Amino acid sequence: MRARHCMIVLLLGCNITFSLGFLDVVVAVASYVFDKLFKTDGLLPFNRTRLQADFDKSLYGQHIVSDVVPKSVSFFMTDKNPNKPLVLSFHGTAGTGKNHVAKIIARNVYKKGEKSKHVHTFISQFHFPHQENVHMYSAQLKQWIHGNVSSFPRSMFIFDEMDKMHPELIDIIKPFLDYNYNVDGVSFHTAIFIFLSNAGGNVIVDLALDFWRKGKSREELRMNSSKLETKISKDIFNGNSGFLHSSLIDHHLIDHFVPFLPLELKHVRQCVLAEMEHLEIPKNDDLADKVAQDMPYFPDEERIFAVKGCKSVRQKLVMHADE
Ligand SMILES: Nc1ncnc2c1ncn2[C@@H]1O[C@H](COP(=O)(O)OP(=O)(O)OP(=O)(O)O)[C@@H](O)[C@H]1O
Numbered sequence: 001m002r003a004r005h006c007m008i009v010l011l012l013g014c015n016i017t018f019s020l021g022f023l024d025v026v027v028a029v030a031s032y033v034f035d036k037l038f039k040t041d042g043l044l045p046f047n048r049t050r051l052q053a054d055f056d057k058s059l060y061g062q063h064i065v066s067d068v069v070p071k072s073v074s075f076f077m078t079d080k081n082p083n084k085p086l087v088l089s090f091h092g093t094a095g096t097g098k099n100h101v102a103k104i105i106a107r108n109v110y111k112k113g114e115k116s117k118h119v120h121t122f123i124s125q126f127h128f129p130h131q132e133n134v135h136m137y138s139a140q141l142k143q144w145i146h147g148n149v150s151s152f153p154r155s156m157f158i159f160d161e162m163d164k165m166h167p168e169l170i171d172i173i174k175p176f177l178d179y180n181y182n183v184d185g186v187s188f189h190t191a192i193f194i195f196l197s198n199a200g201g202n203v204i205v206d207l208a209l210d211f212w213r214k215g216k217s218r219e220e221l222r223m224n225s226s227k228l229e230t231k232i233s234k235d236i237f238n239g240n241s242g243f244l245h246s247s248l249i250d251h252h253l254i255d256h257f258v259p260f261l262p263l264e265l266k267h268v269r270q271c272v273l274a275e276m277e278h279l280e281i282p283k284n285d286d287l288a289d290k291v292a293q294d295m296p297y298f299p300d301e302e303r304i305f306a307v308k309g310c311k312s313v314r315q316k317l318v319m320h321a322d323e
């Protein structure tokens with residue numbers, strides 16, 4: 001910071017000879033070079049208010065997630081001596097915000113957010129595609145987690161498509177999630193593990209649909225409504241997924257099974273407006289209605305929930321904006 005400050009002061013001193021426009025460019029270039037060379041890729045000072053505000057502003061239609069996730073992350077980040085890593089498992093149908101929430105957490109924990117080298121994302125079918133190589137993947141994954149946590153204890157590991165992950169790989173992760181696990185003096189208690197999957201999505205949809213048909217408000221849905229969390233864990237345990245054969249669930253190492261509700265038209269509309277802002281398209285409510293209505297909804301008769309959630313909203317918007 002000091003070096004950067006000095007550089008800017010020095011450059012400002014040149015103001016006598018340089019025009020302001022030129023100086024601006026020099027400062028911008030110097031600042032860019034400084035950031036590239038010296039900006040550390042560390043932790044942000046943790047701020048629970050900022051985290052909650054980010055959820056409130058950036059996540060639509062997920063009141064359970066907006067309640068459970070910031071609370072558990074905040075509790076964990078401010079716990080001076082956690083007895084196990086934070087382990088969250090996100091469940092829900094397509095485009096409901098699972099990756100989006102992992103990114104929100106990352107940008108509130110690391111200076112470089114999801115781009116931080118301390119955020120490690122694995123996508124089952126991309127990183128571990130061949131069944132016959134599973135032993136090799138297991139050894140590499142074990143080494144990768146151990147190596148990274150030993151050099152940076154507050155590392156974050158995101159496993160996408162967890163339901164398609166080979167059980168042997170899930171079992172490799174398991175000891176890292178456990179209480180009092182310690183290898184060669186390395187403790188994993190301050191690491192964060194996030195699992196993403198569509199497993200359990202149908203249980204969540206059925207309950208949301210049931211609430212809707214009974215005329216109950218969506219916001220009345222809670223983690224413990226009709227034992228939702230237990231139902232999700234049972235569903236993924238009994239379902240045909242990698243979780244089934246792994247010993248992750250029966251060892252109770254997952255702190256929360258977090259349900260992502262299917263999104264309604266009004267939430268998709270909010271996503272369209274957010275994309276407009278992102279793409280610097282002037283705000284247009286009629287266009288937002290048009291794009292949101294153009295997305296597919298289910299069940300066929302009632303058309304309540306968006307089939308793809310907010311996925312491909314940007315692509316739809318671009319098509320309509322050009323008309
Ligand atoms: N609830 C939401 N609130 C705000 N934006 C959302 C929400 N859900 C999805 N989005 C937007 O849609 C994009 C796609 O969502 P995301 O990738 O998080 O879905 P997903 O739940 O991981 O789906 P999948 O199961 O298909 O991988 C996000 O990048 C985000 O812009």
Ligand SMILES: [Mg+2]
Nearest residue numbers: 098099160196
């Ligand atoms: Mg996803």
